[in-house]
């Protein structure tokens with residue numbers, strides 16, 4: 001009897017050890033799951049819209065991580081927060097952080113954030129991109145040391161960013177072959193005019209947000225790349241009116257763009273990074289990803305589904321405005337899909353609500369709500385100048401900080417209703 005009991009206890013002990021080891025191993029592995037990709041192809045990871053960084057990443061992420069019931073190094077910070085002590089704030093921000101009455105404003109994106117606050121690895125990545133200058137950026141514009149008013153900035157976006165799709169009359173696309181593939185109607189003819197639109201990032205912070213019904217109440221919903229709705233309706237909704245995809249997704253076979261039914265709903269728009277202010281001809285000769293073959297293949301299989309190619313001029317017109325209004329050199333790479341999608345919807349809608357581009361209280365380093373890998377780059381930007389996009393979006397937000405905190409929600413006006 002004694003022997004058997006002892007044996008049982010021993011077995012239980014061993015089992016517990018094995019379980020613990022597996023758990024620990026999985027936790028560790030997650031952190032390394034997708035390491036930072038090589039520079040040239042790296043727009044895979046940060047391509048999604050979304051996450052952001054914040055003054056108090058650790059404060060916020062501790063909550064999100066805990067909601068998932070995962071181990072969290074940030075736990076002590078959370079306890080401090082409960083007690084109302086913001087001891088985790090970096091030295092430079094003490095003045096802001098100590099004003100206890102505005103804990104809320106501390107917890108939303110600080111629009112003056114700079115790359116000095118990035119973790120060393122991401123600072124290095126940014127410097128590498130500056131040194132590489134892959135798209136031959138030669139920025140000679142001004143730099144606004146004094147901030148433009150939100151109204152002025154909005155007008156700049158409206159007047160200087162040409163949101164157009166490639167049309168059959170454009171440069172190298174004016175061949176009889178291309179006429180068979182490009183949609184006949186332009187985008188605004190196709191969709192008409194929306195009142196309220198939602199732009200839904202792919203951020204991990206959408207998990208457990210219960211924003212689905214609110215998102216679906218909009219006239220039109222824009223989603224990005226491979227972001228699914230099935231299985232996530234409660235958090236991200238189920239309506240998809242427009243899907244903005246990058247050329248890598250369309251080109252790379254593993255992404256199953258041609259066969260995955262996810263892509264068969266709504267209007268598709270594909271974009272591809274072009275050399276700095278290049279003519280369409282130049283870009284057409286050497287796109288970042290040669291997506292044209294798959295574009296044609298998709299059009300042949302789904303001739304009724306509107307599918308546009310974003311005119312590449314837009315990306316650098318927008319980038320110039322980001323650079324002009326940042327105090328430092330930003331990554332010389334095109335803006336994120338997220339930023340492009342926001343501006344596209346501002347041309348189609350009276351009002352645009354953007355979800356979890358600026359992170360809410362649910363902020364997390366989980367890159368996408370539908371995947372499991374973690375990387376701070378998804379929040380802060382590596383390839384894309386995400387940090388500066390977020391600063392700009394925060395500056396022109398017309399909604400309340402509280403809604404950023406609770407819903408990750410930013411409200412922007414449509415260009416049509418602006419008076420410049």
Ligand SMILES: *[C@@H]1O[C@H](CO)[C@@H](O)[C@H](O)[C@H]1NC(C)=O
Pocket residue numbers: 053054055056057090093110111112113114117118
């Ligand atoms: C910018 O973001 C970083 C990372 O979250 C944060 O540590 C820092 O305090 C922020 N700085 C400012 C000025 O907002």
Ligand SMILES: *[C@@H]1O[C@H](CO)[C@@H](O)[C@H](O)[C@H]1NC(C)=O
Pocket residue numbers: 134135136274275
């Ligand atoms: C940038 O310029 C270099 C040298 O002029 C050229 O070889 C390269 O192809 C250019 N890159 C792009 C993306 O146009």
Ligand SMILES: *[C@@H]1O[C@H](CO)[C@@H](O)[C@H](O)[C@H]1NC(C)=O
Pocket residue numbers: 159160161162
């Ligand atoms: C925008 O595109 C239109 C039509 O192609 C052109 O006439 C106009 O000059 C462009 N504006 C800018 C700022 O590039």
Ligand SMILES: *[C@@H]1O[C@H](CO)[C@@H](O)[C@H](O)[C@H]1NC(C)=O
Pocket residue numbers: 170171172174175
């Ligand atoms: C296509 O456009 C170019 C100018 O971009 C023009 O020179 C050429 O003649 C056009 N081709 C056709 C078939 O219209």
Ligand SMILES: *[C@@H]1O[C@H](CO)[C@@H](O)[C@H](O)[C@H]1NC(C)=O
Pocket residue numbers: 163164186187188189
């Ligand atoms: C779309 O086509 C309509 C009708 O031809 C035209 O009025 C409108 O300016 C076009 N819009 C764009 C963005 O090209």
